[in-house]
Amino acid sequence: MASNADFFLASYQFVLPEESIAQHPLARRDSSRLLVVDCPAEETRDRQFADLGDYLAPGDLLVVNNTRVFPARLLGRKETGGKAELLILQYPVPEPVAVSGDSDGWQQVEVVGLVKSAKRPQPGSQLFFSENLLGMVRELLADGKVRVALRYRGDLARLLEEHGQMPLPPYIRREEGQTEEDRQRYQTVYAENPGAVAAPTAGLHFTPELLARIQALGVRIAQVTLHVGYGTFAPVRVEDIREHAIHAEYLKVSEETAALVNETRASGGRVWAVGTTSVRALEFAAQATGQVCARSGFCDLYIYPGYRFRVVDNLITNFHLPQSSLLFLVSALAGRTRILAAYGEAVAKGYRFYSYGDAMALITKHPRE
Numbered sequence: 001m002a003s004n005a006d007f008f009l010a011s012y013q014f015v016l017p018e019e020s021i022a023q024h025p026l027a028r029r030d031s032s033r034l035l036v037v038d039c040p041a042e043e044t045r046d047r048q049f050a051d052l053g054d055y056l057a058p059g060d061l062l063v064v065n066n067t068r069v070f071p072a073r074l075l076g077r078k079e080t081g082g083k084a085e086l087l088i089l090q091y092p093v094p095e096p097v098a099v100s101g102d103s104d105g106w107q108q109v110e111v112v113g114l115v116k117s118a119k120r121p122q123p124g125s126q127l128f129f130s131e132n133l134l135g136m137v138r139e140l141l142a143d144g145k146v147r148v149a150l151r152y153r154g155d156l157a158r159l160l161e162e163h164g165q166m167p168l169p170p171y172i173r174r175e176e177g178q179t180e181e182d183r184q185r186y187q188t189v190y191a192e193n194p195g196a197v198a199a200p201t202a203g204l205h206f207t208p209e210l211l212a213r214i215q216a217l218g219v220r221i222a223q224v225t226l227h228v229g230y231g232t233f234a235p236v237r238v239e240d241i242r243e244h245a246i247h248a249e250y251l252k253v254s255e256e257t258a259a260l261v262n263e264t265r266a267s268g269g270r271v272w273a274v275g276t277t278s279v280r281a282l283e284f285a286a287q288a289t290g291q292v293c294a295r296s297g298f299c300d301l302y303i304y305p306g307y308r309f310r311v312v313d314n315l316i317t318n319f320h321l322p323q324s325s326l327l328f329l330v331s332a333l334a335g336r337t338r339i340l341a342a343y344g345e346a347v348a349k350g351y352r353f354y355s356y357g358d359a360m361a362l363i364t365k366h367p368r369e
Contacts, residue, residue, distance in 0.1 A: 305328065
């Protein structure tokens with residue numbers, strides 16, 4: 001039951017020392033720490049992520065987000081020679097068109113992005129990323145966004161891989177740009193479908209070996225796709241969080257995943273979501289009865305305290321930024337005061353925060369005795 005305090009932005013503030021923000025991943029994905037928040041037992045436990053199987057039971061279902069982060073950050077220059085950076089906010093999936101009157105194989109596709117430079121480029125400005133990848137600013141949009149026509153020769157996906165960088169969040173500092181480690185580790189081991197501009201970070205802790213051990217316990221694994229968008233980092237600017245406009249992100253929940261979820265619930269098993277994106281995908285695809293149906297399209301489900309979960313029982317998640325919509329979501333599942341107390345405990349015990357940081361397991365339902 002939500003209280004009035006749960007709806008005020010100021011209620012989601014906490015103090016986080018800068019040194020608590022993880023700048024690099026650990027040597028092994030599953031060697032990160034795991035703070036287990038057992039809601040029914042009203043207790044917390046300090047574990048390693050590799051111990052996650054101790055909390056899973058035969059008949060449970062683990063749901064992961066198989067989105068793949070694409071190299072959305074392009075570093076280049078303007079016509080004047082000044083540096084320019086384009087962050088593409090959505091994977092360029094529309095059918096490209098040949099550039100009119102061009103016989104050298106140039107094609108074009110329009111994207112929406114953010115341009116970072118000493119002076120904001122105006123419509124008509126050109127951006128140069130490589131000899132086979134150029135940009136033309138078409139239109140200035142709201143919130144600092146721009147519409148850019150990307151002109152390219154060859155395979156666009158390959159050009160992005162060659163010249164793009166991983167879109168690391170702003171709190172991860174890389175003065176010289178991404179590292180090879182970032183390209184490998186800011187991606188889950190089960191990433192398949194390119195389209196995200198931020199990693200579903202709760203999944204970064206899994207290794208193929210850990211997933212195999214979990215399946216050997218009699219736990220099934222299902223996949224959803226939700227392409228994490230730039231709006232994940234959008235600050236909440238309203239005092240009453242109910243007035244916040246949530247960003248929409250593309251999702252796909254397959255017939256197979258819907259069937260697995262429904263079978264698990266019917267047999268008394270628990271549904272574990274890996275990350276807040278998996279939560280939003282499952283709950284968006286659920287009917288009032290809790291029955292999940294196959295679905296694709298754009299998900300704008302906004303979850304904050306007072307929301308009644310239809311599908312998800314337990315959640316594996318990373319630690320989130322203060323006053324963020326992701327913090328509202330985990331508070332809706334486990335309770336705001338419990339979450340903030342757990343965050344305070346994590347800070348005091350030296351847990352590592354955010355994308356490359358440690359994880360939490362929020363348990364609201366125990367296995368059937």
